[in-house]
Structure formats: C-alpha cells, structure tokens
Amino acid sequence: MKNALITGATKGIGRAVSIAFAKQGINLSICSRNEQELSDFAKELQQINPQIKVFTTLADCSKLADVKNFAVFTEKNMGFVDIIVNNVGMYKHVSILNDSDDSFQKQIDTNLMPAYELYRFFGKQMVSVGKGHIFNICSVASLNPIAVAGVYSVTKYALLGLNKVMRLEMQEHGVKVTAVIPGSTLTDSWKGVEVDKNTMVLPEDVASAITNILGMSAGANVDEVIIRPAPGQI
Template structure:
C-alpha cells in the first residue's frame, strides 16, 4: 500500500514511517528541513530497500508549500491508500492571555493542514475499495488542558471535522479513524519535570495504526484512545 504521513521526521510520525516501511508499504514523508528529510529517507531505505520512499520539506503554515508536496506525491505515487494526518504543534497559554496569535498558528497547523491534506487526496482515496484517513487528534480534544487553551481548541475542532468526515465518506468506503493519544514520549516534553519512561511510546501508537489498516474491508476502528496508565508528574 501507499501511505502519506505528515510530520514524519520526528516522534510519532517517524515511528509510523518506520513501522510501515518494515511491513513493505511505500511512504511519502515530510520534514521541516532538508537535513532532517535526508536523514529520515536514508534511515527508511536502510530498513527496506524495496519500498518506494519519497518526501519533501513542507511548511504546514504555508498553503503553497503543502500544495507543492501533494503534487509531488501524486506525480510519483499516483493514487494513495492511506493518509495519516500527524503533523502538529503544541504550546501553552491560559485563559486571560491574548491567545490570538497562538490560536491562529495552532488552527493552521493542527486543524487546517488535516483538512487541506484530506481534500487534496480525497479523489484518489475514493477510488479505492477500502482506504484510510487516519488523523492523530489528541486526548486534549476530549479532556481540554487548562494550560494549553489554543492547542485544546485546535484539537477539539479537529475532532469535530474528523467525526463529520467519517460520516460523509462512509458511503465511499473511506475509513476515517481518529486517534487520541495521551502524553507521549516526544521532544515536546523536553525540559519538563515528567518521567518519560511512564509515557506512551510512539511505537505503541504506530503498531496500533498498523493493526487498524490490516483489518478486513468491512471492519474499522472509528476512534482509538491510547492513554498512560500511571501518574506522570512528580509530586511537589
């Protein structure tokens, strides 16, 4: 199968790309800069030289940059089977602050990018008898964080769109899956007083996604919540 994975150079996106390539799937990846992109593609080719791997640098706040990436993928891959909307940003703000700029940035990357990517590849996804749009939402869409107002709003909006998208595309055989991870061991936690070994690991989520796409044509997972099992923050 052919998969597009956004935000692939680090953390969860990288784990998904590695997992897919190990299983023999072709992947189109993204990175923020050429150094990260080359490192990622080299690693994936070493894992499985028989897979087709393509990618470009993408600025997901720039519509033209996204459109360029989509055109490259369509030219090299043709129709795809799986779109994984993974790219996202996280920052903290609270009620009472001016969140205008934070909110715009979070909506642009966390919400609008998934909508734009889905629209770009929807014609080819609808051509397949069974295809997937898998969107990495966040547990914050279900339980908003009071210290991350803009992030929580953007993820709640993403959940809403994912739910609408699922029902809209069901008749075409496009399976729309919302993944809701809790605290995951990625670089976004650097510098914070948390125990990363108690967190969800990116591989926990990537393996779950692999199981989802391997289900029979008439079965799907609509939503998947993956949370931590133990307290993370050290008591003061």
Template sequence: MNAIVTGTTKGIGSAIVKQLAAHNFNIVLCARNQQELDAQLAELREAYPKLRFYGMKADMENMTDVKEFAKFSLKCLGSADVLVNNAGLYIPSDVLQEEESSLERQMKVNVYAPHYLSKFIAQSMKLKSAGHIFNICSIASVKPVINAGSYSISKAALLSLSKVLRDALMPFGIKVTAILPGATLTDSWAGTTLPSERFIAPEDVASSIINCLQMSAGANVEEIIIRPLKGEI
C-alpha cells in the same frame, strides 16, 4: 501499498513511518527541516531497498506548502492507500493571555492542513473505493488542557473534522480513524525527570495504526484513546 505521512522526522511521526515501512508501504514524507528529512530518507532507503520513499520540505502552517505537498505526494505514488495527518503545532498558553496569533497558527497546522489534505487525497481514494485516513488528535480533543487552551480548541476541531469525514467518506469505502494520545514521550518532554513508564511511547500510537490497517475490510475503528496507565501528567 502507498502511504502519505506528515511531520515525520521526530516522535510519533517517525515511529509511524518506521512501522509502515516494516509492513511494506511505499511512503511520501514531509517535514520542515531538510537535513533531518534527508537523513530519514537515507535511512529508510538503506533499510528497505525494494520500497519507494519520497520526501518534501513543507511547513503545514503554510497553505501553499500544504497544497504543493498534496500534489507532490500523488505525483510520486500515483495513488494513496493511507493518509496520516500527524504534523501538529503545540503552543502552551493560557487562552486569556496568549499571543493573538496563537489560535490562528495552531488551527492552520492542526486543522486546516488535515482538512485540505484529506479532501485532496480522498479524491484519489474514491477512484479505488478504498483508503484509510488517520488524524492524530490528542486527549486534549476531549479533555481541555487549561495551560494549552488554543491547542485544545484546535485538537477538538480536528476530532470534529474526523467525524465529519467519516460520514462523508463512508459511501465511498474510505475509512477514517481519530487517534487521541495522552502524554507521549517525544522531544516535547526532553529533559524531564519522570520515568518513561509515565508516558505513552510513540511506537504505541504507530502500532494502533498498523492494527487498524490489519482489520477486515468491513471494520472501521472510529476513535482510539491511548492514555498513560497512571493518568495524565
């Protein structure tokens, strides 16, 4: 089985890659930091010598990189069974006072890149009449965060993209799942004094993907909302 995952060296992306590898997936990875990517690839190859892992330095804000990564992925794997659009950009800001580029930048990473990759990789999946696309949205997709206005807009758009893709790809046997995590304990919360129990673990999001992949061929989980037990932070 073959998977493609974006934004893989930290947090949710790293957890997803580890669980996919543990379930015998060959994986193509991308991240913006070459050193971190090389270290991740080395760790995976040592832990799973019988599997194949490939990596490309790519910035999902740059559409040239996005297109090159799409081509690179299929060149390495030949075909893809799973695509996880995980890479995201979060710029906390008041929508009335934010920098002019804030919305545009977040739309590029959080919407334009998944839009292109999904369309491109789906062409390969259609040949096998099978495949699964996961979009890592956010609780902000359905409950706007006032201090992250443009982020909320972009994640709402990603959820909408997921719904459109679900209907468009249904006739071809391709599944689409949107995952909406609440506050997740990643590097974004570095330095927090809150206990880990107030957060979702990145592994929780990764486990939800594995659970979806283990369901019967006729089942498609369209949306998964995962929130901290005691509510948002």
C-alpha cells in the same frame, strides 16, 4: 504495495509510524521543515526496507502553499495514496487569555488546516477507487480540554470534529477514517522536562495501534482509539 503520506514525519509519532510502515513494505511520502533531518531519515527508512520507495518534500505544513505542494508532489510520484496520516501538530502550554495575538491562527494552520486540505485533495480519488484509510492524530485534549493549553485544546477538538465529518462522508464509499487519541506521549513536546518514559505512551505504541488497525478486515472501521498512560495523564 501500498502508498502512504505522513505529515511531520521525522520526529515523534510521525517518525515511529514511518518506521512501522517501512517494515510493512509500504511506500512513503514524508515531509519535514528540516532538510537535513528529512534526507537522513529517508536513508534510514531505505536501510530498514530497500524494497520501498521513499519520497521527501521540504514543507512547513502550517503554510497552505507548502501543504498543496506536498500533495501535488506525492500524487505525481506515487499515483494513488492508500493511507494518509495527519500527524503534524504543535503544542503550546499557555492559557487563552495569556496567549500571543498570532497563536490562534498559527495553531489552526498547524493542527487543523493540513488535515482539511489533504482530505479535500485526496478524498475524491479515494471515493472513486472505493478504498483508502485516513488517520488523524488527535489528543486527549480533543476529549477533555486542558486549560493551560487553551488554543491547542480548541484546535484538537476541531480536528476530532473534522475526523467525524470525514468518516460520515466516506463510510458509504469504502474509505476508512480513524481518530487516534493519545494521552501524554514521549515526543519533543516534553523536551527539557524530566519525565519517566515508563509512565508515558511511546510513539511506537501509537504506530503499533495504527498498523494493527490497518490489518483489520475490510468490513471493520475503528472510529476512535484512545491510548492513555497506564498510571494516568501526566
């Protein structure tokens, strides 16, 4: 039975991936900032598959101490972590010139730092065992910047850059690294905006891509997977 760690697991893509993994019999270590949501979701996952273990940590992944605590807790309870899904992130719809003074650091700490720190924490063990798979949830803004989401675009560009470095470091050691690059996805980022879900990527689509990639042969690595809305970006 494999073990997976997922950041920001109670909503959106993280939630969908957690459910998909539970159905596949993968043990889960998940975190969230909301204790009640975390507890309720853990029970839901156990109902989906009573055979798996679900470990929860209350964590604000924009805080280094919380990220490290989550990593230590996960290793203590799970041992080897086969899969890391760096999902946690924040989207801010504002140009760089009009952004708040604290926005750059906050988005770096949320969209980039957790992936970097979890890689440093678990990477050497993956190398020593010669297996593992890291998924970094990027964005089409990693490829084509969005001027009205300036700092977000910068941090997502950086996350894709980190993904490429990870992959080069890991490829000779049997560890896989994949950048998942979704376009307009129906998550809480769109709360309050009226949208047609049939014109968007669903979190379940991203989860399906990840589970399919995990099912590939040992010799295949998907460097990047881009999932855009069929009618184009919203």
